[in-house]
Amino acid sequence: SQQGEEDPQALSIQEGENATMNCSYKTSINNLQWYRQNSGRGLVHLILIRSNEREKHSGRLRVTLDTSKKSSSLLITASRAADTASYFCASGYNNNDMRFGAGTRLTVKP
Amino acid sequence: EAGVVQSPRYKIIEKKQPVAFWCNPISGHNTLYWYLQNLGQGPELLIRYENEEAVDDSQLPKDRFSAERLKGVDSTLKIQPAELGDSAVYLCASSFISTGEQFFGPGTRLTVL
Numbered sequence: 509s510q511q512g513e514e515d516p517q518a519l520s521i522q523e524g525e526n527a528t529m530n531c532s533y534k535t536s537i538n539n540l541q542w543y544r545q546n547s548g549r550g551l552v553h554l555i556l557i558r559s560n561e562r563e564k565h566s567g568r569l570r571v572t573l574d575t576s577k578k579s580s581s582l583l584i585t586a587s588r589a590a591d592t593a594s595y596f597c598a599s600g601y602n603n604n605d606m607r608f609g610a611g612t613r614l615t616v617k618p
Numbered sequence: 619e620a621g622v623v624q625s626p627r628y629k630i631i632e633k634k635q636p637v638a639f640w641c642n643p644i645s646g647h648n649t650l651y652w653y654l655q656n657l658g659q660g661p662e663l664l665i666r667y668e669n670e671e672a673v674d675d676s677q678l679p680k681d682r683f684s685a686e687r688l689k690g691v692d693s694t695l696k697i698q699p700a701e702l703g704d705s706a707v708y709l710c711a712s713s714f715i716s717t718g719e720q721f722f723g724p725g726t727r728l729t730v731l
Contacts, residue, residue, distance in 0.1 A: 538717050539717060541719065541720075543720075543722075549724060549725075550622070550709060550711075550722035550723050550724045550725055551661065551709070551711075551720075551722040552722070553719045553720060553721070556718075556719060596660045596661070598720075600717035601717070604666075604673075604674075604716035604717055605663075605674065605716075605717075606663070606716070606717050606720075607663070608653075608660035608661045608662070609660050610658075610659055610660050611658075611659070611660050613658075
């Protein structure tokens with residue numbers, strides 16, 4: 509079963525705009541990861557944020573983590589058509605368990 | 619460096635037939651995962667291996683699914699007999715440590731008719 513929830517389920521924006529996706533989880537985590545999946549392909553790791561971190565950057569990606577609200581957000585700045593994909597958060601729990609959310613389908617229109 | 623290799627990429631079978639999937643993880647990765655992914659959903663863990671030991675198989679339907687990871691490297695996932703509801707993409711992933719960055723294979727798309 510999936511233990512994370514993401515919203516929105518789908519997001520459509522114009523190229524150049526920013527895209528924000530949110531993820532919530534249910535119990536205490538060790539870390540939280542974000543992955544991207546292009547249609548018909550495997551998942552690709554984007555970024556990992558540990559439970560004692562609040563923000564992390566990687567290129568045009570910014571991830572925040574709020575452990576008090578059990579939530580995380582992924583911001584993609586200056587989006588490109590090539591960013592069109594599904595984005596998943598994965599919660600890493602202290603028992604070495606990791607669970608994926610249902611994902612956000614992002615469409616970036618040129 | 620080669621990524622995670624899975625075969626076959628596609629498989630079409632009739633219900634009640636057996637089917638097997640193979641995965642070769644990235645060299646040196648001790649942890650191997652099998653996931654099931656339905657259309658429009660995230661991956662759902664079926665089984666996680668640490669070396670050759672299955673440390674989490676709580677979501678594996680053991681009446682029809684089985685898996686093995688001989689010598690702690692390659693792994694096979696088997697379904698016998700397959701049911702219509704098993705149609706999905708089966709993903710294999712590997713990582714150095716549990717809860718670390720996972721590297722995914724391209725998946726096997728199974729269609730059960």
